[in-house]
Amino acid sequence: MSLILETPAAAGRPAMQPVAARVASIIKETHDTFTLTIEPPEGDPVAYFQPGQFSMLYDFGVGELPISISGDPERREHLTYTIRSVGQVTYQLVTRKPGESIAIRGPFGSSWPMKEARGKSVLIIAGGIGLAPLRPAIYHVLRHRGDYNRLVVLYGGRSPRDLLYRKEFAAWGMLPDTQALCTVDYGGVSWRGYVGVVTTLLRHVRMQPTETIAMLCGPEIMMRYATRELESRGLPPSQIYLSMERNMKCAVGFCGHCQMGPYFVCKDGPVFPYTKMKPYMDLYEL
Amino acid sequence: MRKKLYRLDRAGLSSLFDVLKQEGYLVYGPTLCDHAIQWLPLSSLDDLPAGWTTSTAPATYRLLRDSAGSLFHYWTGPDSLKKVLHPARACITHAERDNGSFRIWNETPQPVKRAFFGTRACDLAAVTALDRVLLQDRFEDDIYKANRAAAFFVAVHCTSSAPTCFCASTGTGPQARSCFDIALHERSPQEYLAEPGSASGSAALEKLAAPLAPPEWAKELAESCTHAAAAQQRRIDLNTAPVVISLNFDHPRWDHVAKRCLSCGNCTSVCPTCFCVNFEDHTSLDLQQAERLRLWDSCFSQNFTYIHGGSIRLSPKSRYRHWLSHKLARWQEQFGTSGCVGCGRCIAWCPAGIDITEEIAALQTTTHAAAMTGVSNHGN
Amino acid sequence: MATSQVTAALAAHPFLEGLNPNHLEKLAQLAFEVTFEPDQIIFREGDPSSFFYLITSGKVALEIAAPGRFITIQTLTEGDELGWSSLLEQVNKQFRARCIDPVRALAFDGPRVIAACEEDHEFGYMVLRKILAIVADRLTATRLQVVDVYSAKGAHGK
Numbered sequence: 124m125s126l127i128l129e130t131p132a133a134a135g136r137p138a139m140q141p142v143a144a145r146v147a148s149i150i151k152e153t154h155d156t157f158t159l160t161i162e163p164p165e166g167d168p169v170a171y172f173q174p175g176q177f178s179m180l181y182d183f184g185v186g187e188l189p190i191s192i193s194g195d196p197e198r199r200e201h202l203t204y205t206i207r208s209v210g211q212v213t214y215q216l217v218t219r220k221p222g223e224s225i226a227i228r229g230p231f232g233s234s235w236p237m238k239e240a241r242g243k244s245v246l247i248i249a250g251g252i253g254l255a256p257l258r259p260a261i262y263h264v265l266r267h268r269g270d271y272n273r274l275v276v277l278y279g280g281r282s283p284r285d286l287l288y289r290k291e292f293a294a295w296g297m298l299p300d301t302q303a304l305c306t307v308d309y310g311g312v313s314w315r316g317y318v319g320v321v322t323t324l325l326r327h328v329r330m331q332p333t334e335t336i337a338m339l340c341g342p343e344i345m346m347r348y349a350t351r352e353l354e355s356r357g358l359p360p361s362q363i364y365l366s367m368e369r370n371m372k373c374a375v376g377f378c379g380h381c382q383m384g385p386y387f388v389c390k391d392g393p394v395f396p397y398t399k400m401k402p403y404m405d406l407y408e409l
Numbered sequence: 410m411r412k413k414l415y416r417l418d419r420a421g422l423s424s425l426f427d428v429l430k431q432e433g434y435l436v437y438g439p440t441l442c443d444h445a446i447q448w449l450p451l452s453s454l455d456d457l458p459a460g461w462t463t464s465t466a467p468a469t470y471r472l473l474r475d476s477a478g479s480l481f482h483y484w485t486g487p488d489s490l491k492k493v494l495h496p497a498r499a500c501i502t503h504a505e506r507d508n509g510s511f512r513i514w515n516e517t518p519q520p521v522k523r524a525f526f527g528t529r530a531c532d533l534a535a536v537t538a539l540d541r542v543l544l545q546d547r548f549e550d551d552i553y554k555a556n557r558a559a560a561f562f563v564a565v566h567c568t569s570s571a572p573t574c575f576c577a578s579t580g581t582g583p584q585a586r587s588c589f590d591i592a593l594h595e596r597s598p599q600e601y602l603a604e605p606g607s608a609s610g611s612a613a614l615e616k617l618a619a620p621l622a623p624p625e626w627a628k629e630l631a632e633s634c635t636h637a638a639a640a641q642q643r644r645i646d647l648n649t650a651p652v653v654i655s656l657n658f659d660h661p662r663w664d665h666v667a668k669r670c671l672s673c674g675n676c677t678s679v680c681p682t683c684f685c686v687n688f689e690d691h692t693s694l695d696l697q698q699a700e701r702l703r704l705w706d707s708c709f710s711q712n713f714t715y716i717h718g719g720s721i722r723l724s725p726k727s728r729y730r731h732w733l734s735h736k737l738a739r740w741q742e743q744f745g746t747s748g749c750v751g752c753g754r755c756i757a758w759c760p761a762g763i764d765i766t767e768e769i770a771a772l773q774t775t776t777h778a779a780a781m782t783g784v785s786n787h788g789n
Numbered sequence: 790m791a792t793s794q795v796t797a798a799l800a801a802h803p804f805l806e807g808l809n810p811n812h813l814e815k816l817a818q819l820a821f822e823v824t825f826e827p828d829q830i831i832f833r834e835g836d837p838s839s840f841f842y843l844i845t846s847g848k849v850a851l852e853i854a855a856p857g858r859f860i861t862i863q864t865l866t867e868g869d870e871l872g873w874s875s876l877l878e879q880v881n882k883q884f885r886a887r888c889i890d891p892v893r894a895l896a897f898d899g900p901r902v903i904a905a906c907e908e909d910h911e912f913g914y915m916v917l918r919k920i921l922a923i924v925a926d927r928l929t930a931t932r933l934q935v936v937d938v939y940s941a942k943g944a945h946g947k
Contacts, residue, residue: 138549139502140502183692226511308934308939309860309861310850311859311861317864318850318864319864320934327866345938348929348933369721370714370716372686373688377686378685378688379685379708380706382739385743409658409721718940
């Protein structure tokens with residue numbers, strides 16, 4: 124949406140042609156989620172991404188999946204992916220060892236509206252693994268702090284043990300003009316943070332709704348309720364952006380699986396202005 | 410300057426076939442195969458189903474003898490050019506283990522020069538639609554690109570229509586108007602009008618040293634096609650379809666059609682524009698080699714929309730609604746063309762006889778005209 | 790805290806946004822300020838319902854006892870209301886309320902508020918509307934938690 128990107132096809136490689144890349148490290152984030160860093164071939168267009176974009180990750184003989192890039196867009200020596208192990212391909216990917224190879228295509232899709240948000244406050248609302256595709260946007264704001272007003276990160280997870288990037292998250296909260304609040308659906312006695320749905324955190328947010336750009340990623344149910352809440356708090360729909368999830372097999376609009384109304388989530392999204400998504404989000408089985 | 414029109418007799422037609430062969434084309438044409446007329450490579454024009462015609466109706470396709478002995482007196486069969494240009498099964502990626510890592514590559518598609526002898530206007534419109542999807546959006550499909558670049562189309566105008574045809578209403582037939590290299594009009598089994606549509610088409614015709622056709626033949630052709638169009642019983646209003654569909658997401662007609670729809674996917678596999686694919690991974694027994702296959706897929710399959718947690722379109726109703734909405738409405742928004750070319754294959758090959766023209770008409774008749782204008786005024 | 794201060798604190802609390810001054814004054818007369826220490830239990834599950842609170846600062850965990858542990862089902866913070874069941878008759882507390890931080894709140898004696906509502910139905914209607922809004926919010930939030938949207942299997946019921 125915000126930036127016009129050179130596509131891999133334009134960079135001279137066919138859109139469906141993957142490139143092999145070495146796994147540099149694997150970090151266990153939670154009991155089922157891992158952060159994988161890989162080393163793209165030096166100078167390869169695969170490493171040039173905008174916050175919110177995704178790559179197609181392939182593991183030998185098992186299959187290919189769209190995975191959001193969760194690292195810093197300005198550190199091109201590594202590509203970072205945070206992957207929740209929920210199926211065969213994700214399991215294979217998170218059990219790779221440093222030095223082994225996977226193959227990647229990309230980057231694909233639209234990006235968070237970092238340009239449109241300049242001079243405004245950035246409100247990030249993430250649910251579950253949805254924090255991963257938003258992290259590059261947070262890195263971008265932190266790197267270009269003077270370009271933005273307040274940064275607020277609201278994050279909802281299932282339980283304390285499901286929360287991603289906990290140390291980093293706590294550090295964001297310490298930065299000037301920055302709020303980072305998280306809440307869980309189920310907390311134990313040792314959890315001293317918030318318990319409740321992520322929208323309940325909005326009351327702690329100090330920002331001017333008309334001067335704010337909101338970026339949302341998480342389960343669709345969560346995003347539906349969050350957009351309603353944001354609207355009721357005076358945020359115009361045109362200042363809300365969502366990252367949608369659909370079955371994406373090819374990433375380039377050829378497989379047809381990810382269609383949502385008139386859009387292909389892979390090439391028109393995954394990041395959409397809420398104004399475009401609003402007519403379709405409440406249509407069951409669209 | 411007006412185009413030269415040629416007059417070919419049966420021998421001239423065979424010479425055209427030979428010229429194409431000499432130019433290195435593998436010539437495909439309609440042939441009798443498995444009790445249907447299907448696209449296969451021809452060894453000569455004798456492979457064409459001379460003296461055969463077809464009869465189609467909802468859930469019906471029959472071969473019949475045609476006493477006139479025409480070469481082209483039949484309409485669309487179960488397959489289309491999609492079968493060759495956008496193959497149902499293709500290996501796209503290879504990978505090979507190599508010292509703890511692996512090599513991965515896509516084969517560069519080898520262009521095969523293919524001529525399609527006897528393509529109909531609707532099928533050429535379908536190729537134009539696929540061009541838009543697979544070549545002219547933000548990415549290019551390299552398999553389609555290679556096949557398409559090496560394709561030569563010899564069209565045949567339809568001077569009569571099958572009961573399932575509705576190309577007149579979709580603006581895609583019965584007369585072929587673009588995308589062909591040569592267009593033929595079968596005036597009789599012995600007499601053909603040939604019109605070039607491209608430089609290579611002209612060049613091929615020049616080689617035949619055929620006589621020019623009388624100018625009135627073009628007029629006669631146009632009249633025959635007009636009659637063929639007027640004879641069509643089925644129609645679709647593509648102008649109102651997008652609005653009608655957006656206004657009727659919850660129309661009871663979707664339940665009505667869902668009771669009949671078997672979710673078999675026949676409509677999507679016979680449709681000349683349905684392009685959806687899926688991917689499959691295979692490994693050799695020693696796990697040293699792997700390949701990724703690309704296969705036709707259907708939005709009627711339950712897993713088509715699977716995301717972690719479940720499928721988005723679980724009910725057959727929602728899958729039919731998606732298919733019809735995409736063909737008649739979304740496609741226009743996405744690609745600026747219609748996804749339906751009026752070939753009528755989905756009507757004939759639906760085992761339940763579901764008729765796309767009837768389904769959209771049912772939605773249209775219950776949509777109040779005022780409501781429709783209201784929506785169009787909002788630019789929806 | 791003087792009544793005028795209580796009135797100001799009340800007026801600033803989102804719960805009473807848009808309240809008319811007479812009703813605000815009436816409520817202020819029923820309110821008094823309380824403070825709690827971290828880990829202090831404000832009420833226990835099964836306690837007779839007496840007070841309800843408007844939290845002005847700090848964080849309170851609503852907990853439910855499971856064998857051997859407590860599960861937090863919701864946290865309430867400044868701007869939240871705690872213990873609305875005290876405005877119903879004959880209902881005991883459903884959860885345990887434990888302070889996570891130092892907590893300040895305005896407390897109301899349930900039976901006295903009920904009596905005031907009975908006496909002045911217009912006032913009562915306003916109080917009930919405010920309570921209903923809270924209950925509706927709480928119910929929506931709880932439903933969203935029950936759906937378990939972040940589950941590895943996707944939302945329940947799929």
